[in-house]
Amino acid sequence: MLRSLNIRDMLIIDQLELAFQPGLNVLTGETGAGKSILLDSLGFVLGWRGRAELVRQGAAQGEVTACFDIPIGHPVMAVLEEAGIPAEDELILRRVNTRDGRKTAWVNDRRVSGEVLRALSDRLIELHGQHDDRGLLNARGHRQMLDAYGGLEGDVAQLAKAWQALGAARQALDAAETRIAEIRTEEEYLRHAVAELDALAPEPGEEAALDTKRRMMQAAEKIRTDIAKAGEALGLQGAEGLISDASRWLQGAAAQAEGQLDAPLNAIERVMTPLDEAQQGIEACLDALSFNPAELEDVEERLFAIRGLARKHNVLADELSAFADDLRTRLSVLDDSTDGLQKLKAALVAAEEAYDHKAARLSKGRAKAAKALDAAMAAELAPLKMERAVFATDIAASTPGPEGVDEVAFQVATNPGAPAGPLNKIASGGELSRFLLALKVCLTGTKGGLTMIFDEIDRGVGGATADAVGRRLVALASDGQVLVVTHSPQVAALGQHHWRVEKRQTTAETTSTVVPLDDDARVDEIARMLSGDVVTDAAKAAALELIRS
Structure with a gap:
């Protein structure tokens, strides 16, 4: 869980410290207030590739520190062990960017590379939104997601061993045939x-x-x-x-x-x-x-x-x-x-049969998991006002490898009879956000220990649909932590912790800050989101009603 984020001299933030909580954390604010800067800063300390110029004008360097609470058995422990960093229940990431572009990172006071940061971030944070090329929209990860959903990781591990044994058998036969051919020439x-x-x-x-x-x-x-x-x-x-x-x-x-x-x-x-x-x-x-x-x-x-x-x-x-x-x-x-080659050929045939058997069993498991995932997605899309949309897990034959003989891709059709295609090619902005949310709800039980961030995933929806989006975000956050950047009052009203991003201007500079909201301030912020610049009593009443509902 992301416990705190400290930002110094990054873009238009001079100094900012945020203390996040478990559950649904909501960040709101007017357009241009700097919500995206928070994500840029978090992405920077996690090693993500983003803006080139991040240091605040006039500062020598910018710095971001993120603190995470790490439970026993968290997947990040394996990365720390491989990097030679002692594992603790607290993980502190710190990264500095100088004015000349040099970047330096530390994990628990141990200097590390950007590659280590990215390996850690893959097990700490999931970012979901319309530009979610690292997560659910990346078709290269769909097979792994389906395997996790169907509880097939054990079968995949066994198949990987069978693939390794098959490769060893092929190598042994090839080596023997090559050696015999060489000896035969002399x-x-x-x-x-x-x-x-x-x-x-x-x-x-x-x-x-x-x-x-x-x-x-x-x-x-x-x-x-x-x-x-x-x-x-x-x-x-x-x-x-x-x-x-x-x-x-x-x-x-x-x-x-x-x-x-x-x-x-x-x-x-x-x-x-x-x-x-x-x-x-x-x-x-x-x-x-x-x-x-x-x-x-x-x-x-x-x-x-x-x-x-x-x-x-x-x-x-x-x-x-x-x-x-x-x-x-x-x-x-x-x-x-003659006898030696016959034995090696027999071993190769046995290895091929073992691999084919395990691959077939895994393919059968994937087909079953795909059917269950498609049904679960259909149930999730209806409350999101997408009952006519179709989600399908496409499984096609692929070149055999350590993960089997299947290529998996999530396909969608927004209307019956319409051609299906990749999520980010077929769905519009609002539809894509809801598809991603529904898919994450279905997959969330298969991957724990992550902080999930949703960047305006409710864009293009409102009313009852926005409320349905918010309630699914609450469900996702029930056993973990979700951060959502939103312009939807329905979603903001369901937040358990609320911050407002503000832009402050003086004659000398423009800065962005984040203010934690108490109950009264929260009503005012949601009222602003409902009515605009002029907050009326009616808007406050409506905001209060949203919070209580």
Whole structure:
């Protein structure tokens, strides 16, 4: 609910603060007094597109602040959460317009974009009137309105999920077919490459091992001679023989040396063990260097084959095994394509059937809701002196989408036999206002938590018809808040809260203000609306009678 509106330096308003109430709030005043300026200012703080020049002459900037009471679970909470603004039971919107045209907005002291303001306004305010291109006259929203009227939101949500699943199934099949087509173009290459790699069967690390072995074989003859000489130098004909002789000679002399040779003998004994290990290592190396010349050819042939395949496929030699696995995987996709595609096609058919079933059920629900809405509209139009008019909810086939296969448009014919067409193309100003009011009365139970504004929706009607319009506005306001700008005394008399818009002129400037009316002032204002500039006693009596009726 809109609780207050504070306007500073906007158009011809210098400073104005309005405190609105639940129920039917009526704003009246002479033509040109500035009623439209209030709506322009409210639209400005809500992010609506309107006049370009809004700052009052002589002021540096204009500012509008709107305060709303927000109940728990209000739809605006989702917008606040998405924008990262803490949700509270009070929502304060403030927007400033500087003289050079820059606009800045805040929501609960958090700076926001105009887009966030408009998202909030869609859930806070509904404006209805002859230029209602944001609401009931916008055919793009008729399907959603019908769904809300028929309580079909759950079916729409289920259908949206089915549409998403259908899209995923189509995408999966398309991706598989595209991949298979791509692989099929290189099938011959894949099969040849896999056969070639399987025949060679290279292992990770094998190339380095073969290279080491090859180099060792190539150098074997040269290094084998030196290693054999070293073995001889360490053997019985060399160091081992000399050390053994030395040990034998020292042991023979040790008995007469009174212990002086014990340490040398122990040292010689310790030397013998590593010397033996050295000899064993040399013998092992000599055995390793003993090879068949044909073996070198075999090693070189495999090494060159591995390196050749690596160059051919532009991968490292150690990656050939993994590369072969990848090629086999791609081939398996092709080899298993028949079964895989059949499964994906079956999944697509199932998704299509699920979507079609839910879409058909939703279409049936919409047809039922349309019939009920048309009947409700017929009942509403009669008291508004439009009993001969026809309202019809037209449902036509549309391209399938997340919201179904139906295109919905509200059509009217002002007289029996006359061609039907869109609301704003067929109805005159007064008829359009009554159509919109009747439609809003029928739809109001499906969308709560909004403040509804009706801008001269009673234009072109009077008498009993104006009274009927006013009583429907009262009904709309019974569980919420309605603001109506009106020139009709019958409508104004039914208001629960009444303000008069006045224009004040001095030699220096013209300003507009809004005055709350008490009971006596309200009688005078409605009398003025009945009689004109000169308010007579008879007009006051008539005004009092309207208020009491």
